[in-house]
Amino acid sequence: MKQGRPAVTTREELEQVAFGLFAERGFDATTVDDIATAAGIGRRTFFRYFASKNDVVWGDFDSALEDLRAQLAEVPFAVPLMEGVAAAVKAFNQLPAGAEEQHRVRMALVLHTPALQAHSTLRYAGWRAVIAEHVAARTAAVDGDFGPRLLAHQVLASAVGAYEQWLAQPGSNLDALLEEALSRLAHGW
Amino acid sequence: MKQGRPAVTTREELEQVAFGLFAERGFDATTVDDIATAAGIGRRTFFRYFASKNDVVWGDFDSALEDLRAQLAEVPFAVPLMEGVAAAVKAFNQLPAGAEEQHRVRMALVLHTPALQAHSTLRYAGWRAVIAEHVAARTAAVDGDFGPRLLAHQVLASAVGAYEQWLAQPGSNLDALLEEALSRLAHGW
DNA sequence: AGGTATACGGCACTCGGTGCAACAAACAAG
């Protein structure tokens, strides 16, 4: 069944290697060549695993998005819109115990490195689309309506704001920050 | 008094040339060489006028930010926070009659071109900083407080959402969309 | 043993961006 030459490494392994280098010399000072060499693969091969150097930092964000989509779909229809969204967003950002430190490093990279800050917008678009889709489905919005898109923007802004605060304040509680940010929003919806 | 070799062109002129090419072939298919050649300058010179190809699209955003800052500073202390912010944001996005079409083109580029979407985040950071600074000043927040940063994120999200809607719906009213988006937020603050 | 599917990775190229150094054009002072 399993035909073809076996892959010589994995995204996870490359991620490990790359994060090591990023921690050492910083994201910008690490070239794709550095990563490839450190991982013992060809530079060209690196780009088979990740579409760009930026994408390394995001792990498999796409499957995480699928989880979010599933989370949202499971929310009972009786639950008020914002309540369900807030619950799903918080669940989305719940980390398995022990992964906290790693997640801090990852998010610090994303939020404090200009190149990654910029790139993040493209990833956020997919995230917003999941939220907007859910909102549209739950509010009987017609295509092109303002509501879903706007709410998705505002929810994302709340989440990013919460993350910034979480990173800026060591020891703070991400879940509580998300709750605070999203409950502010809820008043308007 | 006016010493030195005179500049051979201006940012505005380069902007004109560049927008012409962008309209013709699209942003990505236009190289910096194309712009420089079309403007009759050297490629290296282009980068004396704009730090990057992306920045061409933003005109002199920095001075616009200064206007926003001034707008906010002028808001009487008696005016409720969100009311003042909303007024300033709407004023910031008020266009001189006739400039509407040009502004649509500019914003469509920013919001619909991946490379520019990504870059926009870096510009937005400055914009958010202006808002956050104002909010901090008007709410007696101490440094590191969550409020100002979060509100800035949410206000920006509202504005971007409004712009997206404005672009998606020909004939829609940007000011009204901003009003709607920001009034939603106001309930939580 | 031969075929096929899949992954690796070198090569050459494009494009954005930068540091450096030479050159050009203005004005001012002698």
Next chain:
DNA sequence: CTTGTTTGTTGCACCGAGTGCCGTATACCT
């Protein structure tokens, strides 16, 4: 008019990300 100073232009060489092409390597299957 010449010389110096200031400021702007531009070519050159280089770096790094990203891509298309293509030959090669390594698995499994018949």
